[in-house]
Amino acid sequence: MVESTSGTEWITPAAFHQAPGVTDWRVTATGPQAVFTATSLSQAAGLVAPTVAAAELFGVLPDVDVRPEGVVVRIPDRSFDGIPAAAAGFAAAVSEAAAELGLTADPSLVQxxxxxxxxxxxxxxxxxxxxxxxxxxxxxxxxxxxxxxxxxxxxxxxxxxxxxxxxxxxxxxxxxxxxxxxxxxxxxxxxxxxxxxxxxxxxxxxxxxxxxxxxxxxxxxxx
Missing domain, CATH: 3.10.180.10 (2,3-Dihydroxybiphenyl 1,2-Dioxygenase, domain 1)
Incomplete structure (x- = not known):
């Protein structure tokens, strides 16, 4: 784990994947990402509120893309410094909320x-x-x-x-x-x-x- 002069802690993709609860997630050049498939737009949109709540709890700024086929949640790399250490907790919280909503993770769609x-x-x-x-x-x-x-x-x-x-x-x-x-x-x-x-x-x-x-x-x- 690396700490910047601003106090933000950063982790590597390997460290991110070692965290508990992130098996739905993969890391691309733009940061960690998960895709949860859905059967309708309303079902996919149900993940937005829990994602916002997790973002506020962990201090993460995610991108959320809602489509009728599913929802994509990304933790974008905004500086090339690495992955925020808090991203792992955020990712686990989003995956837990997705499972409760009946959304299925499909890592093959991550890119x-x-x-x-x-x-x-x-x-x-x-x-x-x-x-x-x-x-x-x-x-x-x-x-x-x-x-x-x-x-x-x-x-x-x-x-x-x-x-x-x-x-x-x-x-x-x-x-x-x-x-x-x-x-x-x-x-x-x-x-x-x-x-x-x-x-x-x-x-x-x-x-x-x-x-x-x-x-x-x-x-x-x-x-």
Whole structure:
């Protein structure tokens, strides 16, 4: 556990998963997340009030996405400092409330999608994307939707790449225990394995038309 100068305590994904009552949850690049399936919008909405109560109790600021098919609860990473230590207690409280409401957790539905913008080592494309998308800066290299509803963007140089030739690929962050199945599904419909030297942290794939996608599981296991 790490304590910042502001007094906030942070934990790693591994420490989060070791906490009691969080088996419904997985960690993606945007923080811990759980998906609880529902049979109606009203059933899904029933989890909102308990989630708000748990958020106030534990001092956590979650994102809650309610749909007729279910509800997604995220503990967003707002600073790259890590996971708030209080997130584990919050997550356990939300899972307990979901079970009482008859909502079923489905970790296979947990994911976050990011766009990796590769650029020349002397270029900085982030100001353009901030302006065009109405995003906010996040850290030194990323950009985020102010409401965290759109994909997060990361900007990193490729040394020696040709100027004025931007390249992008998708980063798809999924639970570690579902990553291999996601890779296999993409390969089964014509995808190509580009690089698995970093597996099981991530696999680099390409579509039949050579669009790049990384299936990444490392945020869920980082110690």
């Amino acid at each position: 976050s999608v990011g766009i990796y913008v590769a650029q020349h080592s002397q270029a900085d494309a982030r100001p353009f994307f901030l302006a065009a998308l109405g995003y906010d800066p996040l850290g030194d290299t990323d950009a985020v939707d102010p409401l965290r509803s759109g994909p997060q963007l990361a900007f990193n140089p490729i040394a020696g790449d040709a100027p004025s030739r931007g390249r992008t690929h998708f980063d798809v962050f999924v639970p570690a225990d579902h990553a291999r199945a996601r890779v296999d599904a993409a390969l089964a419909v014509g995808g190509r394995l580009v690089d698995d030297s970093h597996a099981p942290d991530w696999w680099s794939l390409a579509s039949p038309e050579n669009h790049g996608v990384d299936i990444a599981a490392w945020p869920d296991t980082d110690g």
